[in-house]
Amino acid sequence: MRFALALSAVFAIGTLSAGGLSYLFLSREMTARLSADVRSGAESLARIAATGDRTDLREQILAQVRSSRDGASLFAFVDAGSGQALGSLHVAEPFEGARRLLVGQDIPESDVTGTESAEAYLAYGIRTDLGWVIAARDEAWVAESGEILIQTTAWSLVLATLLSIGLAVVIARKNERRIDGMDRVLDEVGEGRLDRRIGDTGNDDLAALAVRVDRMLDRLEAGVASIRQVSTDVAHDLRAPLARLRMRLEPQALSADVPTETRHEIGSALIDIDAISATFDAILRLARLQSGTVARRDEAVDLAALAASVHEILQASAEDRGHTLDLDLPMMPIKVEGDEDMLSQALTNLVANAIGHCPPPTHVRIRAGLRDARPFLEVSDNGPGIPEADRARVLERFVRLDASRSVSGTGLGLSLVAAIAALHGAELVLEDNGPGLRVSMVFHSIAPEASVLTKS
The missing domain is CATH 3.30.450 (Beta-Lactamase)
Known part of the structure; x- marks a missing residue:
C-alpha cells in the first residue's frame, strides 16, 4: 500500500x-x-x-x-x-x-x-x-488564459490523483490479499500441513513467485513423505524379528537352568526389546493417522465420562510415582463427535507425559468442559513446563527436550496427540500453567444431540 x-x-x-x-x-x-x-x-x-x-x-x-x-x-x-x-x-x-x-x-x-x-x-x-x-x-x-490553464491543470491533477490513488489502492489491496494468502499457506506448512498450496492463477510476478513456491512445497512434501515412509517401513519390517527374538529370549529368562546373572541380563534385554517394539508401534500408529488410512468412527463421545475413565485407569500409576492426579468435570455431559478410542488414547498420552516427565511430587489435573461455547479436554501440571520456543517443536516426531535421552519415552506421544486432534478437527493448545504446562484439545462444536441435553 x-x-x-x-x-x-x-x-x-x-x-x-x-x-x-x-x-x-x-x-x-x-x-x-x-x-x-x-x-x-x-x-x-x-x-x-x-x-x-x-x-x-x-x-x-x-x-x-x-x-x-x-x-x-x-x-x-x-x-x-x-x-x-x-x-x-x-x-x-x-x-x-x-x-x-x-x-x-x-x-x-x-x-x-x-x-x-x-x-x-x-x-x-x-x-x-x-x-x-x-x-x-x-x-x-x-x-x-494562464488562470484557465492553472484551473484546468489543477482539476486534471485532482482527478488524475484520485483516479491513480483509487487504482493503486485497488491493486495494492488485491496484491495484499494475495500476499496474505501466501503467508497463511507458509504458516500452515510451518505447522506441519505440507499439503497446503498457494494456487495463484494470475499472470504477474506474484503468480510466478507463487508457482515457484508451490513447486518447492511439492518437493518438500515428497521429501518428508519419503522420510516418513522409510521410518514406517523400517518399523514394520523390524516388528516381526523383534517379536521372534522376544519369544526366544523369554523362556531363557524364566528357565531355572540359566544362571541368575544371565537371566537378569536377558530380562534387561527383554525390557529394551519391549521399549523398541513400543516405539515401532507408535511410529506405525502415527503414520496411519497422518496418512489418513485410519477410519474414524463418528459417534457421540462424552468428554466427562472419557476423562473419568482415564483418571480411574492412571490414578494408581500416578500415586506410585509420587504424583497427585485430580479430576475436574462439569455437572452435565459434554459430547462431541469422534472416535472414543482415539480420544482416550490422546488423553492417556497427555496424562502419561505429565506423570513421566515431571519430578515428584507433581499435581496433575484432568479437566473437561466448555470454553467460549467450545468443548475441551485439558491436562495441566505444576511441573517444570516447556519453554514457549519449544512448544511447537515438541509436536514433531522423535523430539525430546531431554538432550541426554535419560528419561524414558519415544518422543512420539505428543505427535500422536496432535495427529488425533487434527483427525477430529480439534485445536491442540500448549500454554503456560504458571508454573507447569497446560495442554488443551479444543473442539469446534458440541455434538448435535448433546446441545439439546445441555440446554435442558
Missing part, C-alpha cells in the same frame, strides 16, 4: 511539474504573440503616416478607437509639430519601441473605463515624419 501511494505521489508531482512548465511556456508564447500583434498594429498606422496624409491617419485612428470600445486595445497619435495627442491612449511622453504601461501610473484610469480587468498594457511606439503612432493592448487575456 505504501509503495502504491508513493507511486501516486510521484505521479502527482510529475503532473504538477508538467502543468507548471506548460504554464510557463504558454505565458511566454502568448506574451510574444501579444507583442507581435501590438507591433503589427503600430506599423500599420506608421505606414499610413508615411504617406504624409494627416487626415487619413486621424480617420484610421478614430476608426480603431471606435472598433475597440471595450478598452482592450488603445491607440494614439502625437503630432510632432503641435504636440497634440489623438486617440484613446494618453501618455506623458511619446516613446519608440516596446514598453509595458501600468494603469494608474503610465496610463490614466479614465482611458480604460471600458474594462475592469486591465492592470497593464503592452505598447509599441514608432516615430514618423508626422509624429508618434502608438498601439497598445491589455495583458488581461494573457492572465486569464
Whole structure:
C-alpha cells in the first residue's frame, strides 16, 4: 500500500511539474504573440503616416478607437509639430519601441473605463515624419488564459490523483490479499500441513513467485513423505524379528537352568526389546493417522465420562510415582463427535507425559468442559513446563527436550496427540500453567444431540 501511494505521489508531482512548465511556456508564447500583434498594429498606422496624409491617419485612428470600445486595445497619435495627442491612449511622453504601461501610473484610469480587468498594457511606439503612432493592448487575456490553464491543470491533477490513488489502492489491496494468502499457506506448512498450496492463477510476478513456491512445497512434501515412509517401513519390517527374538529370549529368562546373572541380563534385554517394539508401534500408529488410512468412527463421545475413565485407569500409576492426579468435570455431559478410542488414547498420552516427565511430587489435573461455547479436554501440571520456543517443536516426531535421552519415552506421544486432534478437527493448545504446562484439545462444536441435553 505504501509503495502504491508513493507511486501516486510521484505521479502527482510529475503532473504538477508538467502543468507548471506548460504554464510557463504558454505565458511566454502568448506574451510574444501579444507583442507581435501590438507591433503589427503600430506599423500599420506608421505606414499610413508615411504617406504624409494627416487626415487619413486621424480617420484610421478614430476608426480603431471606435472598433475597440471595450478598452482592450488603445491607440494614439502625437503630432510632432503641435504636440497634440489623438486617440484613446494618453501618455506623458511619446516613446519608440516596446514598453509595458501600468494603469494608474503610465496610463490614466479614465482611458480604460471600458474594462475592469486591465492592470497593464503592452505598447509599441514608432516615430514618423508626422509624429508618434502608438498601439497598445491589455495583458488581461494573457492572465486569464494562464488562470484557465492553472484551473484546468489543477482539476486534471485532482482527478488524475484520485483516479491513480483509487487504482493503486485497488491493486495494492488485491496484491495484499494475495500476499496474505501466501503467508497463511507458509504458516500452515510451518505447522506441519505440507499439503497446503498457494494456487495463484494470475499472470504477474506474484503468480510466478507463487508457482515457484508451490513447486518447492511439492518437493518438500515428497521429501518428508519419503522420510516418513522409510521410518514406517523400517518399523514394520523390524516388528516381526523383534517379536521372534522376544519369544526366544523369554523362556531363557524364566528357565531355572540359566544362571541368575544371565537371566537378569536377558530380562534387561527383554525390557529394551519391549521399549523398541513400543516405539515401532507408535511410529506405525502415527503414520496411519497422518496418512489418513485410519477410519474414524463418528459417534457421540462424552468428554466427562472419557476423562473419568482415564483418571480411574492412571490414578494408581500416578500415586506410585509420587504424583497427585485430580479430576475436574462439569455437572452435565459434554459430547462431541469422534472416535472414543482415539480420544482416550490422546488423553492417556497427555496424562502419561505429565506423570513421566515431571519430578515428584507433581499435581496433575484432568479437566473437561466448555470454553467460549467450545468443548475441551485439558491436562495441566505444576511441573517444570516447556519453554514457549519449544512448544511447537515438541509436536514433531522423535523430539525430546531431554538432550541426554535419560528419561524414558519415544518422543512420539505428543505427535500422536496432535495427529488425533487434527483427525477430529480439534485445536491442540500448549500454554503456560504458571508454573507447569497446560495442554488443551479444543473442539469446534458440541455434538448435535448433546446441545439439546445441555440446554435442558
